[in-house]
Amino acid sequence: MSAKTMTVAGVMSGTSADGIDVAVVRITAGAARTGLARPKLTLLAHEGFAFPAALRRAVLAAMNAASTSTAELARLNWRLGLAYAEAVSETVKRHKVKLDLVGCHGQTLYHQPRAQTYAGRRFGCTWQAGEAAAIAAALGVPVVSNFRPADMLAGGQGAPLVPMLDYVLFADAKRGRVLQNIGGIANLTAIPAGAAADRMIAFDTGPGNMVIDALAQELFAKPFDRNGAFAGGGAVIAPVLTQALRNPYFQLQPPRTAGREQFGREYAAKFLADCRRHSEKPEDALATATALTAETIVRSYQRFVRPMMKGEVDYIVSGGGARNHTLMAMLARRLEPLGCELAASDDFGLPAAAKEAAAFALLAWQTWHHLPGNAPAATGAARPAILGQVTYA
Numbered sequence: 001m002s003a004k005t006m007t008v009a010g011v012m013s014g015t016s017a018d019g020i021d022v023a024v025v026r027i028t029a030g031a032a033r034t035g036l037a038r039p040k041l042t043l044l045a046h047e048g049f050a051f052p053a054a055l056r057r058a059v060l061a062a063m064n065a066a067s068t069s070t071a072e073l074a075r076l077n078w079r080l081g082l083a084y085a086e087a088v089s090e091t092v093k094r095h096k097v098k099l100d101l102v103g104c105h106g107q108t109l110y111h112q113p114r115a116q117t118y119a120g121r122r123f124g125c126t127w128q129a130g131e132a133a134a135i136a137a138a139l140g141v142p143v144v145s146n147f148r149p150a151d152m153l154a155g156g157q158g159a160p161l162v163p164m165l166d167y168v169l170f171a172d173a174k175r176g177r178v179l180q181n182i183g184g185i186a187n188l189t190a191i192p193a194g195a196a197a198d199r200m201i202a203f204d205t206g207p208g209n210m211v212i213d214a215l216a217q218e219l220f221a222k223p224f225d226r227n228g229a230f231a232g233g234g235a236v237i238a239p240v241l242t243q244a245l246r247n248p249y250f251q252l253q254p255p256r257t258a259g260r261e262q263f264g265r266e267y268a269a270k271f272l273a274d275c276r277r278h279s280e281k282p283e284d285a286l287a288t289a290t291a292l293t294a295e296t297i298v299r300s301y302q303r304f305v306r307p308m309m310k311g312e313v314d315y316i317v318s319g320g321g322a323r324n325h326t327l328m329a330m331l332a333r334r335l336e337p338l339g340c341e342l343a344a345s346d347d348f349g350l351p352a353a354a355k356e357a358a359a360f361a362l363l364a365w366q367t368w369h370h371l372p373g374n375a376p377a378a379t380g381a382a383r384p385a386i387l388g389q390v391t392y393a
Contacts, residue, residue: 004029004369006100007044009088010361011135013080013107015184015259016209016320017059018223019050020087023357024097027365038168041362045095046354049087055079062109062129064260073109073129080107081131085138092139102143103364103388105356106130111148111259113157126158132391144364144388151374156381159257163189163202163378164366165359169350170316171195176309178301178340181355182208182321185258186297189378190305201304202378203254206247206296207263209320211289212327214268219282228326231290234283240274244292245299254304255380293321294330298338306338318345318352363387 005028012021024045030038051059058076062068084104092099106128115122132145148158166179166189179189186208191200209224216225225231249262271292275285301315315335321327322344332342345352366373372384 006365006368007097008101008103008361008365009091009099010357010359010364011084011088011102011104012357012360013051013105014356015108016213017051017056017063017107017184018320019048020084021353021357022047022049022087022091023354023361024091024095024099025358025361027362029369039362039365041169041358043350043354043358044097045091046351046357047087047091047094048353049090051083055083059107064110064264077129078131078134080129081134082138084130085135088135088139099139099141101141101364101368102135102139103360103362104130104132104135104143104145105147105360106145108259111158111257111261113152113159113257124152124158126152132389136391136393140393142368142393143391144367145391146389147360147363147373147387150385150387151379151381154374154376154381154383154385156374156376156379156385157255157257158379160187160189160202160204160378161363161374161387162187162356162359163200163375164373165355165362166202167191167197167200167375168362170348171197176311176313178305178313178315179345180297180315180317182293182317182319182327183356184208184210184213184260185263186293186319186321188297188300188305190308192308193310197375198377200375200377201254201308202375203256203300203304204258205300206250206258207293209293209324210260210263211268211271211292212286212324214265215272215285215289218268218272219285224320225286225290225324228290228324230283231286231324231326234281234285234287236291237275237278237284237288240271240278240288241291241295243274244271245295250296250299255378287326290324290327291330294327294334297331298334301335301340302338311339313340315340315342316345316348317342318350318355322352
């Protein structure tokens with residue numbers, strides 16, 4: 001195997017904190033355009049692993065927590081590292097592959113891309129937990145982790161980082177494409193037909209599954225609204241949706257990022273209280289939360305993306321939201337009249353569940369070869385940056 005052809009495992013756990021996705025990818029060097037390498041990717045395997053209940057409780061308790069202890073954070077960091085190592089090890093065992101490298105995003109516990117004052121200085125910061133040394137020791141291969149800080153120190157927001165994969169896999173000479181991921185937070189990458197990497201844009205549109213999941217847990221004691229069944233049995237509460245759409249976040253110009261800081265527990269609790277003032281039917285609250293996700297995606301497309309597109313657009317959806325039939329139906333009703341052809345990333349050869357993990361496999365490969373992994377047009381960084389830190393086995 002040549003130095004620039006590697007088998008890399010990407011590891012991702014998102015803001016929904018529902019589990020770990022692992023994608024094993026063979027990556028071979030290709031041509032470079034506008035400073036961004038265009039390697040060839042072949043997906044070899046992917047698996048998903050639910051967090052053990054106790055670990056998921058610990059993760060959710062730590063996210064955007066008003067207070068916690070040093071001991072809790074240290075233990076969680078190591079426990080996540082062990083969980084990531086176990087997930088990759090099990091994937092390798094099931095599919096009989098030999099790894100050269102691992103790229104682990106880690107679990108975001110806090111993300112503050114804009115400068116705030118702390119201890120006499122103004123700065124942004126971010127933290128993705130998961131001890132990389134534990135992964136490297138368990139698997140016997142180097143691990144690239146801590147991807148976001150380098151972009152932030154170059155003036156970016158540390159997110160989104162998936163656009164590198166979007167451009168490598170989906171840029172097309174004749175078709176404009178939007179890659180819409182719907183995880184806990186929803187984000188998109190827009191690539192006009194024939195565009196160089198520096199002409200694409202990417203940003204977080206707003207809540208994805210985060211508010212929907214919170215309401216499903218509170219109202220139905222379910223971790224999420226499977227297939228959108230609860231929302232499908234309800235009606236959208238128009239006054240609540242109208243008020244929610246006035247949130248200042250939705251008026252921000254890209255690049256922009258969101259997380260539990262904006263749309264987490266406190267937001268979901270207030271959203272549910274607003275719904276209950278208009279309807280006691282729990283399905284109506286789920287329908288309204290689902291409509292919020294759909295409408296913020298559509299409005300983001302209309303305002304920021306549609307003016308840069310010509311002709312019909314492939315609107316390619318991935319993430320857990322792609323399996324929510326009610327959400328997908330809402331998107332289809334609103335996007336198709338705008339000239340968008342809705343599709344799932346599975347239709348393009350990359351299973352939706354594997355996409356984000358595959359992105360961090362690619363970013364790890366970029367880092368290993370001293371190549372930048374951010375897309376400044378997406379993050380707002382002043383320059384391309386080599387991302388992450390390498391932990392050797």
